[in-house]
Amino acid sequence: MKTKTIVLIHGLFVNNTSWKQWKSYFEAQGYTVYTPANPGHEGAPAQLRANTHPQLTQTGFKDVVENIIKLIDTLPEKPIVIGHSLAGLVVQKLIELDKAVAGISIDGAPPKNVFAPLATIKIVLPVVNFFKGNSPFLGSKDWYHRAFFNNYSKAESDKLYETIAVPESRKIARDTLLTAFASIDFKKPHQPLLFIGGEKDNIFSAQFTQKIAGSYQDKNSVTDFKAFAGRSHFLCGEEGWEEIADYILGWLEKQ
DSSP, X not given: OOOOEEEEEOOTTSXXXXXXXXXXXXXXXXXXXXOOOOTTOOSOHHHHHHSOOTTGGGOOHHHHHHHHHHHHTTSSSOOEEEEETHHHHHHHHHHHTTOOSEEEEEXXXXXXXXXXXXXXXXXXXXXXXXXXXXXXXXXXXXXHHXXXXXTSOHHHHHHHHHHHOOOBOHHXXXXXXXXXXXXXXXXXXXXXXXXXXXXXXXXXXHHHHHHHHHTOOOTTSOEEEEXXXXXXXXXXXXXXXXXHHHHHHHHHHHO
């Protein structure tokens, strides 16, 4: 693949600071790498926990996608887009809109037209809770330990929380369930897509990620899937993340 530009897109409950190591990794491979923050997510996580960004609770799924498109439209070439969790769905949407030459969805959220399993619903229910109105969601340390850091001890998980956790917009999560924009046209031909799942992901299981990948129907378009054993939803940050980055690099070089 000739493109040497990558946009790394963060998911919910974290911000763009979570991509620091990945940015350095791909820059060392000769790529120009962008790590934009979603609207309302700019800043250091600890500061955002202390003072929620005023724009946060108004930010929806379409705002996240359009924020990335605004960046892409300023670039000299169409980029490769890599997204984790909610941003895996952003990647799917960007590919559908022909805004990227390849997309990698890591532990990606499902589009509106793929029904989530009960295990996923249980984890995300506190986020989409309609009784909470437009209040920001900030997961507890226990929630992060169950959802993100389940490969770590509770003490280690609590330290990671201090470094990574941010308040989140309930509207983004709700929009993926309610708005037509969050659906994907699985019949449409598309640029190469790679779906990556973690065996121990408690939010989106590897089997569910494979189901999303398997929903694409165009036989002439590349849609690949890879599961990594022993990895949690935090697979982009936990020990051994380089193996995943290496795999993505190798996949890109074959496209």
